[in-house]
Amino acid sequence: MTARGWLLFSLMGVIWGIPYLMIKVAVDEVSPSMVVFARCAVGALxxxxxxxxxxxxxxxxxxxxxxxxxxxxxxIMGPWFTLTDAERHLSSSTAGLLIAGVPIVGVVAARYFGDTEHLGTRRIAGLLIGLAGVGVLTVPHLTGGDARSLGEVLLTVIGYATAPLIAARRLKDVPTLQLIAPCLTLATIVYAPAAAATWPASMPSSGALLSLLALGVLCTAVAFVAFLELIKEIGPTRSTVITYVNPAVAVAAGALFLDERFTATIGVSFALILAGSVLATMASAPKGSADPDPVPVRPARQWLRRGADPRPERDEAGAR
Incomplete structure (x- = not known):
């Protein structure tokens, strides 16, 4: 990737590694609809x-x-609600592990969108190594959850894996701000009635309010601008690999700011996640000859029957 691609990738790895904690803090005091409404409203404003x-x-x-x-x-409208509602019953590590399946689902979904991006053995191995790293990181900390919560996170995974493909194929010529601002505005309008109906009876704590503000400013407004630029820079499949880095960032933040232990298991998971991310985001080497656009070979008799010049066909611009 380019230096700009790595910068955006690193930025998104950090920014979307912290919402799990913020959602957990906020949803303890306000409804999931209120969380989605607040972060969309702040981002739209x-x-x-x-x-x-x-x-x-x-x-x-x-x-x-x-x-x-x-x-x-x-x-936005579907995954943000399902993830927020699921975190009322699931731990953040469980959600992080399940969300880390986005790149795998993205590779499968890309086949149905006619993806022409070659996935070689190296990149597939990177996806699997990264998933193993997330497993090492989160499995020791898994806590229970019901079937509904697990299903909600699964829906979130499908949404997160599919939306970048839509952006890359149908919206690639739309300026980033002109895509995300109307989407956030629409989500704000849609969730306004549910947020009003579940408005808290008393003022939430300062921690919950700061979490909602950070979700809107950092994890929504700033993050979406950077994420859509990342999709344009490195493609939709590789951009979803940030979901491998996000759980590692969450653990690092806990060790730095909350005095949580940084164990050998966490160190191993960091190494696997980093190696998997690098491999999964590498461009695949061209196969075969150095010519990326070979001219199809046609039998001589076919050219003679058509009375055509047996030379490569060219379009109006003179290209093969």
Whole structure:
């Protein structure tokens, strides 16, 4: 990857490694609908004025409203609620382990979207090594959960794996702000009635309020701008590998700021996650000859029957 790709990848690995803790703090005092509404509203308030200032926002919405609606539903409105609701019963480590399945699901989903990105043995091995690292990191800390919560996280995984494919194939020409700002605005409107109906009877604690604010500013507004740029830079399949780094970041934050123990098991998991991420994000080596676009060989008799010049066909631009 380019230096810019690695910078965005590292940034997303950190930013989306901390929402699990913030969601856990907030959902203890407010409803899941309120959590989703708050983070979407804060993100929309920050990004919508910037998107309008760019100009052409309404034309963009009219032209691309169908894939934008699909992206909003699959990436934001559905997964954010199911993940938040699941964390009322699941530990953050359990959620992190399950969310780490996003790259694997993304590889499978990409086949149905006509993905032409080659996945060699090295990248597939990287995906599996990274998943093993997350397993080493989180399995010792797993706690229980019911079938509904596990199903909700599974739906979140499917959404997180599919939405980047939609963005890369149907929305790649849409400016980042003009994609995410309308999606967050729509999610805010959709969740406003449920948030109003479950409004807390008393003012939440400062910890819950700060968690909601950080979810909106850092984990939504800043994160989505960086994530969509990451998709454009390295592609949708490799961009989902950040879900391997996120649980490791959560453990590192605990060790640094909460005096949690950094054990040998955590060290091994870090090594596996880092190695898996590097391998899974590497570009695959070209197969066969150095010519990436070979001319198909046609029998001489076929050229003669057609009365054609037996030379490679060219389009209007003169390219093969």
């Amino acid at each position: 920050l990004l919508l004025p910037l998107a309008i200032r760019q100009g052409g926002l309404w034309l963009t919405i009219r032209t691309h409203w169908r894939p934008m609606l699909a992206f909003a539903c699959i990436e």
